[in-house]
Amino acid sequence: MIEQTVNVAHFSDLHLSGSRDRSQAERLERLLDAVQERQYDHIVISGDIIDTADSRDWVFFRRILERHQLCSLEKVTVVPGNHDLINLEEEMRFYNALNPDFAGRKRRFRRKLGEFCEIFGDLMTGDGSAGEFPFIKVLKFGSLSLAFVVFNTVYPWMHTENPLGARGYVSSAELHALQHPEVAEALEGCFVIGVCHHAFRIYETGFPIDQAFDWTMELINRTDVLKVMNELQVRILLHGHFHRFQTYMAGGIQIVNGGSFHYNASRFSALHLHADGTFEQQFIDV
């Protein structure tokens, strides 16, 4: 009997500038070619797909996926990062920073997230309709059922709470939705992988300047998120945000930081999942 193995490629933080940087697009085409030549079953991209929250750059990215016949639920999973949803330059403008209209700012944020869900709806719902976070995706590969639990960690820009727009937070509505008994039921018997943008550890170095930087980048309620991930028996969590290719443990779960395509366009993280529930992870250089 041949043992079933499912191979998942994971990369992150592309920071694409759309048609303004053709060489970047060529590098992405080359990475996708390399992943497809190696016959990976699925690709996960954990946020910061584009750099300046310009929706036209998402469409540019989608066209690249389309050229590689990758625009389907079975083939690709994407999640937004802060650079996808927050235009920092816009938020930092003097009139905007001092504008106390937080409700308006949150509305704009929700609209932007909704736009992401519309553009990438077919990778979330499978029927081309607009998706919504959180969502789960169950894919069957022979005897192995693979499930992705995908949630948004991007927190709206706020001049005191989130001055660089880079802090993360999973809303109580999303955590609640994931705790619905139907979710655990749907995940039963699956190898479960969590996907989001922000990190589950602090990348501190001990220098005061870095500690301040850590605060601006952290996933604020990561302990609560890890608790829910454990309840859902998530085996591996994939993220990006900190541009480091790295694995570590948090809350008893194996975490993989997919690094940054923007800084190294020829490296990605590979997961090899076996039907007996074991797995291996490695970073591949192409």
Ligand SMILES: [Fe+2]
């Ligand atoms: Fe990020």
